[in-house]
């Protein structure tokens with residue numbers, strides 16, 4: 293099939309793809325909901341089997357989360373393409389009453405539709421395309437869907453890394469940025485800074501007290517001074533709390549710290565700096581919990597080459613594919629750190645990830661399906 297014929301194939305399948313997207317979105321599957329995770333994974337497995345291909349499917353139990361899903365197709369000796377995504381969403385059960393699954397004009401709304409259930413349907417559509425046309429991708433295909441991506445992938449990471457280690461390239465179906473794919477993502481660190489001071493009556497003997505809140509606010513100023521926008525490093529205190537009531541010099545205070553960086557060198561520098569925080573007031577103790585969570589996904593030459601290939605595929609059916617680098621991390625970060633080239637943000641164009649106006653554009657569904665299919669054909 294020529295690229296234009298492939299695009300036509302998917303345009304003809306648009307209503308079936310819409311039905312499939314509607315179905316998977318309607319199965320709400322927030323992180324930590326074991327039963328719902330299993331339900332959505334079962335749906336995905338059934339859909340994959342409908343194509344009639346010879347598939348090796350593995351469900352990996354994830355305690356407290358549900359199931360990760362691995363689907364291997366077109367076995368062979370060549371290194372596989374890894375198609376990556378997740379089956380969990382950030383939306384609690386019932387959120388779909390506030391953002392019902394529906395189409396208005398070109399916008400297809402739903403909870404988790406953009407991040408990233410419509411991306412899962414694209415993967416399934418690629419399998420179906422090869423089954424129906426009798427064509428084959430140029431390499432084996434492995435699909436990996438974790439069930440705890442939205443909460444840090446602590447369970448999914450080792451399973452993913454095992455699958456990714458041997459991959460030729462990794463294609464991530466996370467949301468695009470206004471259609472642009474993501475060739476770089478910052479890494480993340482998550483920390484908690486705790487201060488424990490000396491409580492005292494604020495009126496009778498304040499001099500006996502040492503305020504945890506005062507100490508923490510000084511530490512927050514220090515943390516803020518670590519920002520280095522030029523290096524791509526950001527440090528933000530996102531929540532803070534402390535004290536018990538008026539009248540009392542506060543004994544406890546703590547804050548959470550969000551750190552983003554563009555290189556592992558910066559990650560190490562920031563990790564050391566935060567762990568080296570020492571109290572301004574010796575009577576207050578300061579402790580730091582946390583670590584680097586996701587390493588940065590760096591825009592290496594191999595990543596650029598993969599993007600150029602995808603752009604050429606898109607251009608072959610007159611589709612313009614831009615690129616961008618973003619601050620948010622995904623499971624693609626883990627794969628990139630293994631030295632495997634990663635192209636992220638291959639999901640259908642849309643907006644509003646993690647919000648109640650989350651949607652994709654119907655007019656982009658066939659484009660993205662054709663893009664991914666042709667990309668793994670070459």
Ligand SMILES: [Zn+2]
Nearest residue numbers: 407408466467
């Ligand atoms: Zn996502």
